[in-house]
Amino acid sequence: MTLKSALLASAIALTPMAAMAELTIGFSQIGSESGWRAAETTVTKQESERRGINLKFADAQQKQENQIKALRTFIAQGVDAILIAPVVATGWDEVLEEAKDSDIPVILLDRTVDAPDELYLTAVTSDLVHEGKVAGEWLATEMAGDDCRIVELQGTTGSSPAIDRKNGFEQGIAGHDNLEIVRSQTGDFTRSLGKTVMESFLKAEGGENICALYAHNDDMAVGAIQAIKEAGLAPGVDIKIVAIDAVPDAHLAIANGEMNATIELTPNMAGPALDALEAYLANGAVPPKWIQTESKLFTTADDNAAIYEVKKGLGY
Known part of the structure; x- marks a missing residue:
């Protein structure tokens, strides 16, 4: 496997196309505080477009109140599901209850929350x-x-x-x-x-x-x-x-x-999240509460100059 194909597999691995067309999903992103965060946003948009999903994107600018407002807007719009990268861990119970009462599954991306796990479908994060x-x-x-x-x-x-x-x-x-x-x-x-x-x-x-x-x-x-x-x-x-x-x-x-x-930390949280959502919506398959992504240590022993060029080309 070439360096580019290996990184592609770990960073924005293409998952099987599925019958996700006609779905509307809300995505509440923390903001763009880092290069990694921008890459996660890019990959999520790419995965959604590739699957024919109508993605409604909301940038919270690092403020929890903006994320809560966005979730309530998504709920009012009757989206099919919500993806959220929560800015902090606490303070989500009420709005997640509102999503559950509206039968809208919520998937956490790259961060977890201190809330009962029945309030969200799954969390896709690293350890x-x-x-x-x-x-x-x-x-x-x-x-x-x-x-x-x-x-x-x-x-x-x-x-x-x-x-x-x-x-x-x-x-x-x-x-x-x-x-x-x-x-x-x-x-x-x-x-x-x-x-x-x-x-x-x-x-x-x-x-x-x-x-x-x-x-x-x-x-x-x-x-x-x-x-x-x-x-x-x-x-x-x-x-x-x-x-x-x-x-x-x-x-x-x-x-x-x-x-x-x-x-x-791979920016491709959306691929596993949308796979889990697809199975859930198609046949009621309930995913595990935690879908773990892979982590890897890079040091001076690696060809970092080559990795830099490849990752820049992948949309980081």
Whole structure:
């Protein structure tokens, strides 16, 4: 299998065409805070178009109130189903009850919610805790007994990726007394805030006293790389960097020696979600409550320059 075909299979794998024509589905997207988020939106639109689905798209601009308003609009319009990437984990019970009362199945994409699972059909996500644990274990191996003071860029406060990726990372470094998280603050999953918060970390700790950065997504890491360079340090060398998503710019940073590792989160949540929805609407087949997508660790050992080019061509 070629590199391009392998990545195509994991990123926007084509699923069998099905009798999904005439369906209208609402999609409430968090926003466009990252390159990965933009890729998820693109892939969801492509999957819907390929299947003949009428997709109603709503950009929440990182605000839960906008998502709740969008869901209620979809319900009033009588859509056949709703896809939602929830901005935070709590506060969904009431609107999900409204969808259930209207017999509209809801599928969660890439994030989960703290609500009774009978209120949604299924959740298509990666194992967010596992992603963070892989990052922590990679750093523990990389440092191999050397003392390492770590700064952490967290995702959006209250979101399931921020909660789970933090917990997973802490599991990954548990038992390694040489590793210590000395600063942890939200960068809201954005490149600009990742840069700003990293600047504050460097000012507070001194760049020479920071061994590694763990970022809950690549966009924050890329912003932090700029801050590290502006501080006169070499990212990836003076400060080790591991993050999550495996977007093209992360592969480019690794290829350039400015980042050390990233864990892939596929943007193709829509393919498995629509497959599950198709089966449910066709014959009542109830999917499992969690459909897990695959994650993969990329390091300097991989051909990141080639991966960058392929992923850019896939619409990231």
